[in-house]
Amino acid sequence: MVKKITTIDDLALMIGKGFNNVDEKFKKAEESANNRFNKIENRLKVIDSKVSDIVYRNEFEKLESKVKEIESILAGAGIKV
DSSP states (O other): OOOOOOOHHHHHHHHHHHHHHHHHHHHHHHHHHHHHHHHHHHHHHHHHHHHHHHHHHHHHHHHHHHHHHHHHHHHHTTOOO
8 A cells, every 4th residue: 555645735735724614614603693693683672662662651651640630730720721
């Protein structure tokens, strides 16, 4: 059996291919991470919007209650609203 002699150039090519494979794996991992972060960011935007709606609705209900109270006081004083 004849053994093939590996030259420095052969080794350099093998190492280069290995680095290319690692680079491709990093790119795929980065794309996957970016996709997941984008999905999370979109979900957080929806949650933020819903929380804002709840806060505004709560504030609106408080104001509505105060207006009704003022209307009641004015009506009791004989003032038409």
